[in-house]
Amino acid sequence: MKKNIVRFFCIGLCAMPTMAATLELVTLQYPPYQYEENGEIKGFVVDIVKEAFRRLQQPIKITLMPWTRSIKMIEDGAADAIFTAYKTSERELFADYSKEVLMPQAVSLFVLKDSTIKFDGDLYKLANYNFGVVSKVSYGDVFDNAVKSKIIKTPDTTHTGEKNIEKLLAGPDYASCSIISV
Structure with missing residues (x-):
């Protein structure tokens, strides 16, 4: 039993x-x-x-x-x-990545409507402008390498995308980087 x-x-x-x-x-x-x-x-x-x-x-x-x-x-x-x-x-x-991408994304550059900043794909032409990014966010190899190699100025970093938008609204020669879905 x-x-x-x-x-x-x-x-x-x-x-x-x-x-x-x-x-x-x-x-x-x-x-x-x-x-x-x-x-x-x-x-x-x-x-x-x-x-x-x-x-x-x-x-x-x-x-x-x-x-x-x-x-x-x-x-x-x-x-x-x-x-x-x-x-x-x-x-x-230190991190493992899945083989599949969860959400395809593209990096976008935001400027004010009346800004003099024009982007034709050549980051060298943007060397004199200030960029806002979120701290430790990768904006892809092209942008990240342009920062590392000093093609563009070291960006101003914030902890949120909202703070970058506030900076964008406050200054005419400021661009905000963001990632959007494609």
């Missing part, structure tokens, strides 16, 4: 669904991709991420924070995953 109880208990344990630990995901506030509204994390990329993990039956917790902190948490192992992060050689040292 005791053997049957032990056997039943073991079979019961094996038949029980395993409860996966909740994965900690981090990202930045970047509407409409991901943003917080009334205490809830929303956005169309958030919807995709949530659905993917729901199908895997994997619980997740998504936290929005400054991008620099998000990157550091992934690098230190304090968070399990990050999303909407461009793949860079520096990040590949």
Whole structure:
């Protein structure tokens, strides 16, 4: 009888669904991709991420924070995953990337309507202008390499895209970089 109880208990344990630990995901506030509204994390990329993990039956917790902190948490192992992060050689040292791109994106340059800044694809022509970027965000190899090689000035960094828009609205010779879906 005791053997049957032990056997039943073991079979019961094996038949029980395993409860996966909740994965900690981090990202930045970047509407409409991901943003917080009334205490809830929303956005169309958030919807995709949530659905993917729901199908895997994997619980997740998504936290929005400054991008620099998000990157550091992934690098230190304090968070399990990050999303909407461009793949860079520096990040590949501490992060694994999926083979599929979650959301195809293109880098865009924003200027005021009456700005004298004109862009024809040659970053050398923009060397005298100020750029605003979000700290630790990669804007792709072309822009990132132009900054590293000093083709353009070191950009002014902020923690949010909204701050860059405020700077853009305040100054005539200022451009804001952003990433948009293609």
